[in-house]
Amino acid sequence: DIVMTQSPDSLAVSLGERATINCKSSQSLLYSSDNKNYLSWYRQKPGQPPELLIYWASTRESGVPDRFSGSGSGTDFSLIISSLQAEDVAVYYCQQHYSTPFTFGQGTRLEIK
Amino acid sequence: QVYLVESGGGVVQPGRSLRLSCVGSEFTFRAYGMHWVRQAPGKGLEWVAVISSDGSKTSYVDSVKGRFTISRDNSKSTVYLQMDSLRPEDTAVYYCSKGARGATDYWGQGTLVTVSS
DSSP states (O other), X not given: OOOEEEEOSEEEEOTXXXXXXXXXXXXXXXXXXXXXXXXXXXXXXXXXXXXXXXXTTTEEOTTOOTTEEEEEETTEEEEEEXXXXXXXXXXXXXEEOSSSSOOBOOOEEEEEO | OOEEEEEOOEEEOXXXXXXXXXXXXXXXXXXXXXXXXXXXXXSOEEEEEEXXXXXXXXXXXXXXXXXXXXXXXXXXXXXEEEEOSOOGGGOEEEEEEEEETTEEEEEOOOEEEEEOO
16 A cells, blocks of 8 residues: 655644645655656645645645645645635645555644644 | 525434435536535534536545545535534535536535534
8 A cells, every 4th residue: 555644734824924845755646657746735624625736746626716736747746825814723634546446645734822 | 695504413322323414506506516524613624525517536534434425416506514423523514516617606604513422
């Protein structure tokens, strides 16, 4: 199974500042047939289901604010929130869809400093 | 707007069975793979199972293999999770989600399963 490891486990950032969450996979998520990384990012606000932010490592889902961006390839990926808003307080997860089981990272709790 | 509505959760004794259902609407249900993901109280997300759009292929996390069965009825726009031989560690909110673009783009609100004597 592919192991997904996020860092840090928790993060406190001031409003308007930048937040970066990292995700490392135990094997490459780059699918050679289509040159896409099968890595997605989700935000889960308290008491709500997760919502998709980023897929294929760097493609923003429709309707997601442009302060969210994703980067990386192979085994190392990042989610960047360029200017933190109050509604971004949540737990963030990465997930791989390269091979089953489609494992998640352990989550990163993002709070306001 | 896509809708996914789960049902069938509840309190069940260890060793018993439960069947979850998830009805999808406002999208072409038969065209998409469907997933079940669970979240134990206060814990992170755990992917449980996936079924292909036509139901011919399924896959499971090891911890539920041989106990859980995912299936679908495209005529009813419904995906199911049959859960047998339930254990206390299966206690969680179970979400169904729609697969697309190498991710899961829509999620239901979840249904709580509690396994306890």
